[in-house]
Amino acid sequence: MLKFDHVTKVYEGENKAVDNMNLEVEKGEFVVFIGPSGCGKTTTMKMINRLIEPSQGSILIEGENILEKDLVQLRREIGYVIQQIGLFPHMTIQENISLVPKLLKWPEDKRRSRAEELLQLVDMEQGYLDRFPHELSGGQQQRIGVLRALAADPPLILMDEPFGALDPITRDSLQEEFKKLQQSLGKTIVFVTHDMDEALKLADRIVIMRDGQLVQVGTPDEILRNPVDNFVEEFIGKERLVQARPTIQTVEQIMSPDPATVTEDKTLSEAIQIMKQRRVDSLLVVDGQGILKGYIDIEIIDQNRKRATQVGDVLNTELYTVTEGTLLRDTIHKILRRGMKYVPVIDEEQHLRGLVTRASLADVVYDSIWGEEDQLATTDL
Known part of the structure; x- marks a missing residue:
């Protein structure tokens, strides 16, 4: 698709x-592509x-x-998204999306239809x-920039x-949206970031650069498990849990398969009884x-018990979830950044499959950081 063949760029002086x-x-x-400032x-x-x-050198596309x-013609055949978004303030969202078309x-009817189709994505x-x-939030504007x-x-x-x-929260959600979008549409993406967490989350392959040269190219797991030198180790961060304990990779491996649940038709009193039985809040x-x-x-329940009787009347639908197969390192990042107690694990049809809790993550952290030391201490005894 895209090939760099002995490409060099020298700025004057x-x-x-x-x-x-x-x-x-x-x-x-x-x-x-990731690397220190000025890496190229x-x-x-x-x-x-x-x-x-x-x-x-040469850069070849197809x-x-x-x-x-x-x-x-070249630029019209390549999508381009930047941090500043660059939406035209005097144009409607449709006009912004439809600029290249x-x-x-x-x-006009095809442009409108295409814009409607993209919004649904x-x-x-x-x-x-x-x-x-100006009528959109920053996250919504960035979505429009991607759609354009x-x-x-x-x-x-x-x-x-x-x-x-x-x-951070808007950024997390947009990263997830865009990765799913890219996978469903099959687009080829070249992405520049300075954030290693973002690179690990989004990339099929990461290209680490320093002083204009490629230092290491590989999948996130390849780079985490086999950094080529001290520069790469320090750049990605030696504390990354998946490198310390590579046998645990996905949420299924640590999730609880039996989370405490209640159905929508139960009364609030019945929900309280289930909480007591399961010792949860x-x-x-x-x-x-x-x-x-x-x-x-x-x-x-306390806020609504005087005006509602059923669970379905008062449930909160704003709930962050992950799907089966999600990398554990992404879930750890979310739980720690957002301060969440737990994350439900669902399948593609939204069926509940399990629950990842802060406690289960704490076990991974403990084993990753102190497990080896404890084992050595036991051996010495």
Whole structure:
């Protein structure tokens, strides 16, 4: 799909920003470039759509040298998302999304249809199409920036720290949305970040750069388990739990398979009795088929017991979940960052499968940090 063939970029009077890079990106692959400031990662990305042109070597897209393509046509065939979003304030959301399709002379009805289709991908209602950027939150604006890059259905999308300006919770949710979107659409993504957690979460392969050169290229697990040198070890952080204990990788391996639950039709009094029996202060709410609907806790019941009788009337549906197969390192990151007590594990049909708790994570942390020391101490005795 994308190939760097002995690519070098030298700025006048400076050292090489990119030094003899050789790299191939497969179709549908999510590749993340990361490294210290000034390592050449952003220069590398900008050479792909010729915002910066290489000094030596060739960059090929589908076997065609980008320097031999019409510049305007090249850029219209590549999606581009940046941290500053760059939505046009005087244009509606539809007009912003449809910018490239309009340049490509798509008819109005096709542009509108495409914008509606894209909004559905990020669970935004069609009513947003006629709003203006200032009427949207920062996270919503960033979603529109991503959709604009997808509008003309380009096979390749470049993303330069697109979520860097967002608050941590919005950033987490957008990362998850975009990874699912990329997997469902099969787009090839080249992504630049300075955040190792973001790289580990999103990438199929990570490219670590230093001083314009590739230091290591590999999957997140390959890099975590086999860093090539001390620079990579220090850059990714030696404390990463999955490296310390690689046998535990997914949430199923530590989740409780029998979380405390209640059905929507139960009364609040019955819910309290279940809490007493299970010695918990909250319950996950499921329907008759075991599909997760939300949760209730002591506080919710106390606030509503005088005006409601059934669980289904008062349950809270705002609940962060993970699906089976989710990497444990991502779940640890979420629980610690968001201060959550637990995370339900669901399947693709939303059936409740288990529960990851802070206590179960504490066991992993304990074993990862002190387990070996305890074992040695026992041996010495």
